[in-house]
Amino acid sequence: MTMLTPEEIDVLKLSCQVAASCLVLSLIPATLVAWVLARKEFWGKSLFETVVFLPLVLPPVVPGYLLLQVFGNRGIIGQYLAPFGLEFAFNWKGAVLASAVMGFPLLVQSIRLAIELVDRRLEMAAKTLGASSFGAFMQVTLPLASSGILVGSILCFCRSLGEFGATITFVGNIANETRTLPLAMYSLMQQPDTETAVWRLIILSLSVAFFALWFAQWFNRYQKNKRGYST
Amino acid sequence: MIDCQLHIQQGQFVLDQHFQSDQKVVGLFGASGSGKTTILHSLAGLISPKSGWIKLGGQTWFDSAQKINLSTQQRRVGLVFQDAQLFPHKSVIKNLMFGFNHISPTQRQFKVDEIVELLKLEHLTGRMPIKLSGGEKQRVALGRALLYSPQLLLLDEPLSALDAAHKAEIIPFFQKIKQNLDIPMLYVSHDKAEIEQLTDEIWYL
Numbered sequence: 410m411t412m413l414t415p416e417e418i419d420v421l422k423l424s425c426q427v428a429a430s431c432l433v434l435s436l437i438p439a440t441l442v443a444w445v446l447a448r449k450e451f452w453g454k455s456l457f458e459t460v461v462f463l464p465l466v467l468p469p470v471v472p473g474y475l476l477l478q479v480f481g482n483r484g485i486i487g488q489y490l491a492p493f494g495l496e497f498a499f500n501w502k503g504a505v506l507a508s509a510v511m512g513f514p515l516l517v518q519s520i521r522l523a524i525e526l527v528d529r530r531l532e533m534a535a536k537t538l539g540a541s542s543f544g545a546f547m548q549v550t551l552p553l554a555s556s557g558i559l560v561g562s563i564l565c566f567c568r569s570l571g572e573f574g575a576t577i578t579f580v581g582n583i584a585n586e587t588r589t590l591p592l593a594m595y596s597l598m599q600q601p602d603t604e605t606a607v608w609r610l611i612i613l614s615l616s617v618a619f620f621a622l623w624f625a626q627w628f629n630r631y632q633k634n635k636r637g638y639s640t
Numbered sequence: 641m642i643d644c645q646l647h648i649q650q651g652q653f654v655l656d657q658h659f660q661s662d663q664k665v666v667g668l669f670g671a672s673g674s675g676k677t678t679i680l681h682s683l684a685g686l687i688s689p690k691s692g693w694i695k696l697g698g699q700t701w702f703d704s705a706q707k708i709n710l711s712t713q714q715r716r717v718g719l720v721f722q723d724a725q726l727f728p729h730k731s732v733i734k735n736l737m738f739g740f741n742h743i744s745p746t747q748r749q750f751k752v753d754e755i756v757e758l759l760k761l762e763h764l765t766g767r768m769p770i771k772l773s774g775g776e777k778q779r780v781a782l783g784r785a786l787l788y789s790p791q792l793l794l795l796d797e798p799l800s801a802l803d804a805a806h807k808a809e810i811i812p813f814f815q816k817i818k819q820n821l822d823i824p825m826l827y828v829s830h831d832k833a834e835i836e837q838l839t840d841e842i843w844y845l
Contacts, residue, residue, distance in 0.1 A: 530725050536712045537684050537719040538788050539742025548738075552729050636728055637768035 413613075421613060424589040427501060428569035431509045432562055435516055439565075440558070443520035444546070448529075465514040469574025472510050476579045480506060503580035504587045508569035516565040523557020524550060556629045563625045567618050590614050641824060642666065642792070645692035648678055655679070659843045665818055667835035668828045670845030676828045679845075680794045683826065684719050685712035696792055696824070716743070718785030718793045718823075723801050724777035726769035732780050733765040739788025749789040750821070758820070759783045759813055775806035779813060786821065793825040799834060807834075814838050 442461060464472050480487040480497040487497060497503035527550050535545035573591040580587040582596060594610045597603040641662045648655040655675045670676050681687045683694060691704040701710045726735050756762055759779045769777060778798055785793060799807045829835045835842055
């Protein structure tokens with residue numbers, strides 16, 4: 410196989426930049442939301458849960474359009490952010506926001522399941538040994554939930570790499586700005602005689618997804634071995 | 641020494657008890673489901689009684705009338721669970737050091753080596769908890785609680801998950817702790833013989 414063309418490198422770089430920023434942006438809020446859903450009971454919890462998971466079941470165009478209305482340059486919030494130089498419409502930051510909204514539920518759900526699996530008595534044990542609630546979370550809950558956090562991160566990262574509908578609705582399809590892998594494929598498919606180019610991008614997508622999942626599997630095995638589960 | 645009046649309500653379950661003792665090692669005896677663990681958790685500050693008080697020595701840990709309710713951290717109690725609850729992602733030595741590292745050097749009553757030797761844990765320090773037998777896990781849990789230099793050691797049926805052989809192996813350690821270390825203890829069990837063997841006074845639930 411020949412090496413990647415400069416255009417392909419740009420697309421791959423932008424895709425990874427968007428996906429990585431999306432993950433970095435989402436990780437802490439998602440962990441917080443996951444912890445709240447796993448450990449707390451409060452009035453309106455099921456409503457809150459529904460809102461968090463809504464992007465998972467909506468046609469992606471809907472969140473994309475809503476983002477445009479809210480964070481567009483004349484949007485409800487966007488108009489106040491624009492004077493500070495924080496613009497989302499039709500640039501890569503908007504692509505990050507769009508994929509963050511779409512990937513968030515996946516991240517929350519994986520982390521939540523992992524936290525629910527941590528025995529609460531281990532947290533109690535940590536507290537009776539002098540740890541604060543936050544300390545118990547950081548030293549016990551989080552490390553024990555780390556494989557779930559990793560799986561969630563990979564899902565969110567890959568979801569972001571594959572994000573199409575919300576992105577194209579919110580920020581369009583602009584080369585070097587919002588044209589990530591799926592958008593580049595879409596553009597190519599609109600043109601004649603591009604089969605080879607499309608195939609190259611498909612292989613590229615497959616490779617990235619394959620290695621991300623493979624890494625997650627490897628990490629889980631490594632962690633189990635470290636805790637002495639297999640001999 | 642220890643004086644508590646507890647009114648606890650958890651859903652349908654209501655518990656109303658008064659206990660007092662001047663003995664160093666007190667046993668709490670009751671059938672399963674009678675609220676033994678609930679009492680321990682309220683002493684440890686993991687749950688708050690609806691009303692009453694908890695006093696140890698000269699300190700008041702909880703008093704609903706005076707609106708005093710010290711946090712688990714402030715009470716500095718050691719709690720040994722039925723099934724050890726060692727941190728599975730930390731080696732034995734890191735488990736032992738967990739509470740030790742959470743208190744200031746002036747609060748530390750024991751040296752790590754001293755406790756490791758007392759509980760015969762020398763050969764286990766590098767292992768992960770999953771590689772330990774039930775009795776070994778319980779010894780590590782006990783060491784972990786002791787190294788936190790607790791003002792009160794709460795033992796929640798620490799032998800109930802062990803078979804007869806492992807029980808016999810671990811009982812001498814409890815007796816050693818009782819004789820050598822100056823820590824008030826509350827020992828919970830549903831085994832009459834075990835509790836009579838290890839404690840100076842028994843509260844019945």
